Amino acid sequence: MKVLFVLSLAELLGMALWFSATAVVPALTQEWQLTDSGRSWLTMSVQIGFVVGTLLSALANLPDIVNSRRLFTICALLGALCNASIGWWVNAIEPAIVLRFLTGVCLAGVYPPGMKIMATWFREGRGMAIGMLVGALTIGSASPHLLHALAGEADWRQLMFLASASAVGA
Known part of the structure; x- marks a missing residue:
C-alpha cells in the first residue's frame, strides 16, 4: 500500500508540468501579445x-x-528544468514552444514508466492500482489550473516555478 501511495503522489507531482503554461495563457497573452495560434501551440x-x-x-x-x-x-x-526555464529567461513564444515540446518529451519518461512500475508491483489489485495512478495523473495535470485560481493575480512565473518544483518533488 505504501508503494501505491508513493508512486501515485510522485505521478501527481510530476504531471503538474503538463498544463502549467496553459494555466497562465491569459497572462502570457498580455505579456507576449499571443495570437490564437500562439496560445494553441503552447498547449x-x-x-x-x-x-x-x-x-x-x-x-x-x-x-x-x-x-x-x-x-x-x-x-x-x-521536465522541471525545461518548464522552469520558461519563467527564468523566455520572453517570447518561439522558445517557449520549444521548451514546452521538450517538457512533453520528458513527460513521456514520467507517465509510462510510472504505469510500468505500478503494473509490476501490483499483480493482485492491479486494476485498482492503475486506476489510482490514472487518477493521480488527472489531478496532477489539472493542478496548475487550481493553483492559478488560488493564486489570483500572482505573476505567471511563480506558477511555472511551482509546477516545476512539484515535479522535482516527484
Missing part, C-alpha cells in the same frame, strides 16, 4: 512532445533498458 507542443517522446522511448526500448524509477526521476527533473 499542443506538450502533447506533440509527449507523443514523440513516447514513440522514441518505445523504439529505443528505453523502459526495458533503463531502470524505470531512474527513468522516471531523470525525466521529471529534466
Whole structure:
C-alpha cells in the first residue's frame, strides 16, 4: 500500500508540468501579445512532445533498458528544468514552444514508466492500482489550473516555478 501511495503522489507531482503554461495563457497573452495560434501551440507542443517522446522511448526500448524509477526521476527533473526555464529567461513564444515540446518529451519518461512500475508491483489489485495512478495523473495535470485560481493575480512565473518544483518533488 505504501508503494501505491508513493508512486501515485510522485505521478501527481510530476504531471503538474503538463498544463502549467496553459494555466497562465491569459497572462502570457498580455505579456507576449499571443495570437490564437500562439496560445494553441503552447498547449499542443506538450502533447506533440509527449507523443514523440513516447514513440522514441518505445523504439529505443528505453523502459526495458533503463531502470524505470531512474527513468522516471531523470525525466521529471529534466521536465522541471525545461518548464522552469520558461519563467527564468523566455520572453517570447518561439522558445517557449520549444521548451514546452521538450517538457512533453520528458513527460513521456514520467507517465509510462510510472504505469510500468505500478503494473509490476501490483499483480493482485492491479486494476485498482492503475486506476489510482490514472487518477493521480488527472489531478496532477489539472493542478496548475487550481493553483492559478488560488493564486489570483500572482505573476505567471511563480506558477511555472511551482509546477516545476512539484515535479522535482516527484
